[in-house]
Amino acid sequence: MSEQEKRRYHSLEYMRRLQTSALSTHVENLTSPEDAAAPDGGISRRELLGRISKASAALAIGATGCERKPRRVIVSRAEGPEYQQPGKALHYASTFTEGPFPYGLNIKTVDGRPIKIDGNPDHPINGGVSNAQVQAWILSLYDPDRLQSPMRGEETASWAKADAAIVEVLKSAASVVVMTRSTLGPSERAMLEEFLRRFPRARHFVHESAHDAPRRAAWRKIYGVEGEWLPRFDAAEIIVSVDADFLGVDGPSLEHTRQFVQARAVNDADPAATAMCRLYAVESAMTLTGSNADHRLRLRPSAMAAFLRALRAALRGDAMRLRRLAEEHGLDERVADAIVDDLRRHRGGALVVAGGHLPENVHAAAAFLNHDLDAPGNTLEWNPQPATLPVSAPSEVAAVLSQGVDALILLGVNPVYDWPGGGFEALLSKAALSVGHDVYRTETLAACSWALPSNHGLESWNDAAPRAGLRSWCQPMIAPLFDTRQEAESLLRWTQILADPDDTIRHFGDWHDYLKHQVAQTFADVSWETCLRTGVLRTDTHTALPDFDATAAEALEQQETVAGSFEAVILPHYAVHDGRFANNAWLQELPDPISKMVWDNAAAISPKTAAALGVREGDMLRIAANGTELRVPALIVPGTMDQVAVLTLGHGRSAGGEVVLAAGGVNVAPLLGRDNPHAPRTLLRVEVSKDSGRRRLVRTQQAFALHGRPIVIDGTLAEFQADPAFVEHKRHLPREADLYAPFDYSKGHKWEMAINLNACTGCNACMIACQAENNIAVVGREECDRGRDMHWIRVDRYLTGDPENPAAHHQPMLCQHCDNAPCENVCPVNATTHSPEGLNEMAYNRCVGTRYCSNNCPYKVRRFNFRAYQDKMLRDPVQELAHNPQVTVRDVGVMEKCTFCVQRINAAKFAARNRGENVKDGAVRTACQEACPAQAIVFGDANDPESLVAKLKRSGRRFRVLEELNVKPNVNYLARIRNPHPGVGDAAESAHAKDSKDKVDMVYAQAPVRPDPINVAAPVNSVHSVHFVHPNNEGQSA
Amino acid sequence: MSADTSILKPAPLIEGRITPRELDDAVFAPVESFPTGRWLIAVSVTGAIALLFPICIANTILNGIGTWGVNQPVGWGLAIVNFVFWVGIGHAGTLISAILFLFRQKWRTGIARFAEAMTIFAVFCAMQFPLFHTGRPWLAMFWLIPYPNDQRIYQNFRSPLEWDVFAVGTYGLISFMFWYLGLIPDLATARDRAKHPFRKFVYGLLSVGWSGSNRAWTHYEKAYLMFAGLSTPLVLSVHSIVSFDFAVSVIPGWHTTIFPPYFVAGAIFSGFAMVATLIVILRRMFHLKHIITDNHLDLMNKIVIVTSLMVGYAYAMEFFIAWYGGVAVERYVFMNRAMGPYAWAYWTMVICNVVVPQLLWIRRVRRSVLLMYPIVLLINVGMWFERFVIVITSLHRDYLPSSWGMYIPTWTDIGLFVGSFGIFLTFILLFCRFLPSVSVTEMKAALLHTQSAHGGDHE
């Protein structure tokens, strides 16, 4: 068989063979694995018989329901490398090539297949941490919806035929256009040039829908040279963010989060010496950055430039413009004055960042302001080689394509779906030959004449240059699962065929050789193996600051902006970004950090705007801009600016896999660039009105008010410096009294966790890390609507203060492993017990599913398998490989919860005990702790006084949730410290102040979990679960 | 002029003079006659409804508990509401047969047998729910019982659900034995009256060779007294243990110490209401008006009034304690009950259980079937909603606002509830058809006492 065929056989066949051997995967769960997937995806005959036997057993109350234990096989290799021991994990370095930013990765593989992705500790940008998209990337590898072989129209074809047909056209092609993403590695760029050199008229266009082109264009005009400013939040004392969600979706958020958290660090030992930075957020949308700001102002995008100009004038002494602007836009004068005062007093330590989607005049104003504050060199660093290529102007691309080209090659882009203003299909049809090369059969590949399957990033060789003087590599963890090929490999293959016989390009056997050659050229003294082992290489380069061309900035700044009654901002979706992760079920089910909505996108509007439009959550809105019109459901998000609609990209896709179709949502691409083609994602002239119809929006959290309960405690820096143990005054603890003598944990370990709420930004990375580590199921939109999502850790978000511009409090909530666990007392079959080391254990195979433990848990952190959620994933030979063999996969009718990653605790304990030592602090890192960008989660042995968790336990800011119930939780929360400007005082309401009195039950969510009469007509997937509607449909009182 | 003291004299047990043989004929008439058309229709209707239950159970087992409306904050739904409702109804039977026996209330003989039968059928319906509401009933039916196994792991005897297994199991068994013991002499009478050899064989087999020998009667009477003595604390303990299912938790609105007496009063209240509902129909259908007299209804309604006030007191006391205790979470839970999304269920409960039964103060209402029947029906509805309010509202909004959520029953939930009524009524109809619904032996003993005005008191 061909080399490619052998590699494929090796990987998939070997995996399937291993699957039946006990050696590798403990994936087999309680049902026997012989339930081969039924051909039509429905229930196989054997599975149906299994279920009927269970049902009859229960009804007959006689025969036991047990099934024969399958006979199992050990696959002993013929010849195997010594270092690879079955069951033992191996770690390799790689790079997040398919993501918005190429972070460094450290991937854990077991039995030759990758199962967990984390950050590469040696990588200077993300230093070992990761976000939700990085963690969820593993699921996209084992995705049966991936394009599995080359296709011509509707029928599949072999690679040989595809190459032959394509090269045959390319031979005589005069004009060739190649469209790629903006994050191309240096070797891929070299390969592309090599390929394009062969044609007389060849163009390379870069297409991105979620890009910061206006900002880069402004900088190019102002500084005359290509590059980008890198904010240094750890060096900044005052940060003013103008609609820039730098902790969320704007730029390398992991680096920003690490720096921001360093700047916010609080010195528990010596509170007086705490030097905290202060973050002012001036935003139109409620973003993750806004929720972490000390002061937050709401402003329309059109007024951002005027605001910055007013700030500059105020810095120079003329405060009148700022005051007039504040009145006109309803800004809080005290906060505006505080910004001016702070900027004046922290020259050289201040920083202004503007959102990438804003028009160029805002960036010009920001550049002026930064120069006045001489930020460049102090809090701003210049990077001449940005990770992303400049994005091509859509008008230019349209001009070239409309004349018709001989060959159009689309590598990993989906313009048919997200072309600004839509209508790319017409341009595509003009090309004689259209070739789409992507991981999924997206809308674009469906329209192309040839659809070629790409390797997933974990199956490819690649390199990336995130920054000047920094190079990282991507190496395959597994042979390609399907008949796929890397895009660069295709280019190389075509170039070699096109090239004349003696061309040097023919020397390279495949893309791997070409990559090695490129590395050898640039890094002569470094061996290929060291590159792969460390995964990242730094060369210290000195970058001179570019000179500031004031006149160009002045001209740019004067561009006047005309605004309509309504404005709209289009942001990348927090989880699926611009739609490239839309077929990833983990990301679709990840609640949005602000609205907690899953499986959908909507138009976020403020409560006042909703009232003005007479709209309830879920009602349809008609959003029209310059002729194009969209129907989008309304989502009420307190904190959004009035008369502003915030839309997200990535949904409303029509092809690319089962999950994409299940997600639904609205494609907002037609609105891109309708108002100002240079700033496509900011629409200043928009009409929004209520439309007929409703769509049920699903939230995993429906009530956001604290009702004065001391669940989340925070304080100001002044409070903290006055009394480090200020937490005690914020709640009342009854005298602790125990009926029984408490269990003695002094001997051996006592596992506890500390969560520093001052560091946690609420980014949800922990949720996906936990889902990947512990084989947690995805339940789908319908079950989420019924309140049955399975996440073991959730990030609760509470709102306090002014309902229009509230302060947000993020709190990761997971099993607290209580010493007096209420769940253990009520389990009738001893399925949940307590280990002598303080863990609340859950024996899945013993649980019979009475669900009393979940009812009795005051934190409601237990999750129940209401349906056989894992069945489909278990019976699919490819998806099954994503499971972690160290964790049992749970069957229907079984309760599950956070186990503090007991498989990792045991691994560390066994290894230490085998060596005769004790477990050192830091040897056990839970999955959420390892992923957390802010390193807010700390886990360890509380009995060891030197351990970090024991130290944090002694901090004055420590409190525990619902401590007054005397269940003795083992998760210690550290109160968040806010740093409001002394002049303004506690503008951002503390969690505790006025809110307890006000009766506003911030439940802006739609009427709770209940399908609307309108929706009942919608197809309900199972006939027996039709709901009936309560007579009291509107009950929404305090 | 002496006041009319006739009101004080105990009303005659049986209206008019009747000889034991006539009594036998009256009671055994339905048992020995060919089933009437009306009875056949009734059984086929309730049988059809009862079929709903196994269908919904099979659907639940095949597709998982997800087919019900239960979700994350509200882990228990209609199944547990039905369980407590049926166990509560069962307790009235034991109350009449045991507690009133100990208090030597003669009027109990007319309705004792029927009430005990109702207990057994109610407990049978109740026992289905805790088993089938578990996620894996095919394992739960084994692992809840401490039988010797090769895993060496047994049950957690601190859990109220484990107590339930012992309590409801014992209660079902003791009530069945108590009922069967009372039935043996009547079965002997039936055996001797039976014409058809098969009926003679069946009744003969069931009457375990009873011949009325006095040496057997001494042990029989002592045993009957012992069962009455055991059942009284048992019935109070079983419904206390059922209330422990909620009182032992930390959920606001559940962990209050008033629950055991509150649940027992509720049980007696709903039990008597159900007995009254069925007795009135039984009386008309089998012409036993002279045995189950209006006086019986009057006395039962008096007990209903008492327990209605007790339940009303409990509702008020819960609110007061929540306010007096000063715990913010408790206060919110009770305010949420009265004014939250489930306020409609709460006010239905209060009106049906406390307001409407006050009409029973009027003697005429108590004695007239037409007036008291709707009240009694509403009480059944009210008591079901009381359990609904307790189970659902406390679970759906408790400590952390982030985990609040709603509960909506699905068609499978409702199918199970209606199906359980079908099963209950089918058993009742079968009982009335095949077994004597009034305890003839005790009736004859009481007859002797009242009619022959023979001195001495009947033991």
Added chain:
Amino acid sequence: MSELRHKQVGVAGLYDDPSALVRAAVEVRRAGYTRWDCHTPYPVHGLDTAMGIPESPVGGIGLLAGFAGLGTAIGLTGWLSAWHYPIHIGGKPLFSWQAFVPIYFELFVLFAGLTVMGLVFALGRLGRWHSPLHDSGIMPEVTCDRFAIVLEASDPNYSEDAARALLAQTGCRDIRPLIEYEEEDDAFL
């Protein structure tokens, strides 16, 4: 049925009034009979003392059985939870007897109830379907409204006419022979 061979095993006297039965019983007891019994449709007050039957032990033994149940419960729950497989639950001690009390009570009642039922069957000599009363046609009357005294032939000082005389002397007007039919064949089943 009638031509089957039968033999007389005693004499039975029937009364219509329970008080007459009580007086007759006193006579029979005074006459020294031991293997005799009264059959009544419902328990007649005073008949036990009249026949000299001691109070039934069912209550006492039942109570003892209850305590045996209590002991079993304490032993079972205690041994399984604290020694057989000690599992720590919710910060409670291994032998948390306070939490086991409901099971103590339930097993007390269960064992008492089962024993009482067993005793009624054993001491009341139930579970024996064969009785000469059936063959002599007295059973239907005794389980309806009439009261009978049965003097068995196996009594040491029994003689046919002495028994008839005694019954007549107590005012019994309906005296019948107690007969028992032979089996058709002597097969075991």
Added chain:
Amino acid sequence: MFTRKFDRRVYVAVGVFLFSGAVAASFGPYVLWPSNREAGYAPEQPIPFSHAVHAGTLKIDCMYCHTGAETGAQATVPPLSTCMNCHEEVQPVDSRGELKPGIVTLLDHWESRRPLLWNKVSDLADFAYFDHSRHISAGISCQECHGPVEKMDRVRREWGMKMSWCLNCHMQTPPPDSAAAVRGDAMRAPIHCTTCHR
């Protein structure tokens, strides 16, 4: 109707019913669902490998083939390359001078580098995670769980390996020289659930 024979028939019927119920409840499951987790289970293997010869007479150490036992959870079955260390030369012949069938299969698999599929003998349920390295470093010999393997021609499952069998050993009082005794633990090994289930 109610003759003495009627009594006897009732007693016999009740007796038969109770007895058959008891027998069905105790032995039924094992008869209807024989599982491969009972003692004495000795499945046919692709190569009739004899531990008696290799471990018994030749006294090859267990760790030579099952290398994983010391360092990991699974005691691995050796790759064919380990067998070929000796069987490159040692190729025993049977009485008629031809190669023994086992050796023929081994060489055939070795040339084509095709893995061998051994039938698992000591197989625990999937939700139980047994770790060999902990037991080896605690000084437990292979024979304590797998029985006298060095005497077995075909590997047989000596004990039923059920949970109670494991717990009997875990709950013993720790032998004086063991680490548990040093730490002063009451039991030889921990018995809380997450020791084996997770």
